[in-house]
Amino acid sequence: MNPREADTLIVGGGIIGLSIAWRLARTGHRVTVLERDTAGAHASRMAAGMLAATAEVGYEEFDLYALCTHAVRRWPSFASELEEDSGIPVDFRSQGTMVVARDADAATALRRAYDFQQEHGFVVEWLSRAEALDREPFLSPRIAAAVYAADDHSVDNRAVIRALVAAIQKFGGHVEEQAEVTAVEMDASGRRHRVRTSQGGAEWTAPQIVLAAGAWSQGIAGLPDDVRPPVRPVKGQILTLRMEPPFRLEHVVRGARAYLVPRSDGRLVVGATSEEMGFNTELTAGGVWSILDGAWELVPGIHDLPVLETDVGLRPGSRDHQPIVGWSAAAGLFMATGHYRHGVILSSATADAAASVLLGGEMPAIMHPFSPSRFRKSA
Ligand SMILES: Cc1cc2nc3c(=O)[nH]c(=O)nc-3n(C[C@H](O)[C@H](O)[C@H](O)COP(=O)(O)OP(=O)(O)OC[C@H]3O[C@@H](n4cnc5c(N)ncnc54)[C@H](O)[C@@H]3O)c2cc1C
Incomplete structure (x- = not known):
């Protein structure tokens, strides 16, 4: 295959673009991912890897938590298929999540959320202080x-990225790194769209293009103005510590101001801020302080743990904070963006849905509320 001609070109090699490419490539479809930096270098690398449909529930977000629940249930088979295709373990952990109230005030808010979760069929268990300890x-x-949420899992998102790249390549797909898309040219006849990249102006063609450029999706050059998705960057600062014996966390622990996500290799990811700072990616003293203070009041034993890493990522936040998945108004241009704080969880469901549609099948009903058409002025 000439990699410059594909059945589908994907703009953006984060977890969303790569997951879609993997699902397509394993059917024999000719797919190429064009990534400006290295695969998964941005939000998908910085994420904590929580697969938390229950703990993430916001009141009345019924469509979103139906989708998140569906996506989390898909994760065990998604992870095992990916491990089998790539030979790379992804540290899928099913110990569940402890959502912790630090004081009586927080416990009242937690009880309200717990009642709501129970009413809507989530598997949650109320624990006293002694039971939690x-x-x-x-x-x-x-x-x-x-509150113990048994169905909220986690995965090592960096291992997922490595596994996705290996699996795509195994099935003959291409992941082009250092290939910034500098222009998308939609063919009015809808048959041969063109994408230009920074690699000496190299041109790629395909009958369908997927826009999966995360926080940068709105600004890709050449997109018709009326299809630009309303996605903005939402800054998140996050840290990685190393658990040293006897310290050990088994569950994901979440509080109002911070969360702690253990990995099986001893890393402990502690996050995260949520800031409206445009494309600013500076680590700040206040950001680090608020994460550590929020985590320390839940788990004081982190005090002496070594800091391995500090990171800043940009979540792709849509106007309503819900993903944007489906055909745009421009023939041949498919959107897979706006996954905000749920891109790791939702990569399973988004990849299945996108692959179904891009291979000529139906969009699953659970994805209908997330169509780009909800942002069209006339819609
Ligand atoms: C601190 C933090 C913690 C998070 N924790 C969680 C969590 O626990 N669970 C969860 O589900 N989600 C979490 N998220 C959210 C999750 O990381 C995102 O929703 C997800 O990574 C979005 O994936 P993406 O592929 O859309 O975007 P990205 O990973 O940002 O990928 C987009 C890619 O497009 C590329 N690109 C942009 N412009 C161009 C161009 N012109 N040409 C070519 N390529 C281009 C970029 O280089 C980038 O690699 C977290 C996010 C942050 C920041």
Whole structure:
């Protein structure tokens, strides 16, 4: 195959673009991912890897949590198929999540969320302080209560990226790194769209293009103005610590101001801020302080752990904070963006849905509420 001609070109090699490419490539479809930097170098690398449909539930976001629940249920088979295709383990952990209230005020808010979750069929268990400490001994003895969400899992998103690249290549797909898309030219007849890249102006063609450029999706040159998705960057600062014996967390621990996500290799990811700062990616003293202060009041034993890494990522936030998945108004241009704080969870469901449509099938009903058409002025 000439890699410059494809059945589908994907703009952006984050977890969303790569997951779609993998699902397509394993059917024999000719797919090429064009990535400006290295695969998964941005939000998808910085993420904590929580697969948390229950703990992430916002009141009345019924369509979104139906989708998140569906996506989390798909994750065990998604992870095992990916491990089998790539030979790379992705550290899928199913120990569940402890949502912790640090004091009586937080416990009242947690109880409201718990009642709502129970009413809507989520598997949640109310734990007293003693019960919570019994299950997770490094929680602070000062906490008021906790909710155990058995169905909220986690995965090592960096390992997922490596595995996706390997799996795409195994099935003959291409991941072109250092290939910034400098122009998308949609062919009015809808048959042969062109994409130009920074690699000496190299030109790529395909009958369908997927826009999966994360926080940069709105600004890709050449897109017709009326299809530019309303996506903005939402800055997140995040840290990685190293758990040293006897310290050990087994569950994901979440509070109002921070979360802690253990990996099986001993890393502990602690996050995250959420800031409207445009494309600013500076680490700040205030950001690091607020994450550590919020985490420390839940799990004081982090105090002496070594800091391995500090990172800043940009979440692709749509106007309504829900993903944008489906055909745009421009024939042949498919959107897979706006996954905001749920891109790792939703990569499973988005990849399945996008692959179905791009291979000529139906969009699953669960994805209908997330069509780009909801942002059209006439819609
Ligand atoms: C601190 C933090 C913690 C998070 N934690 C979680 C979590 O626990 N669970 C969860 O589900 N989600 C989490 N998220 C959200 C998740 O990371 C994102 O929703 C997800 O990574 C979005 O994936 P993406 O592929 O759309 O974007 P990205 O990973 O940003 O990928 C987009 C890619 O497009 C490329 N690109 C841009 N412009 C061009 C161009 N012109 N040409 C070619 N390529 C281009 C970029 O280089 C980039 O690699 C977190 C995010 C942050 C920042």
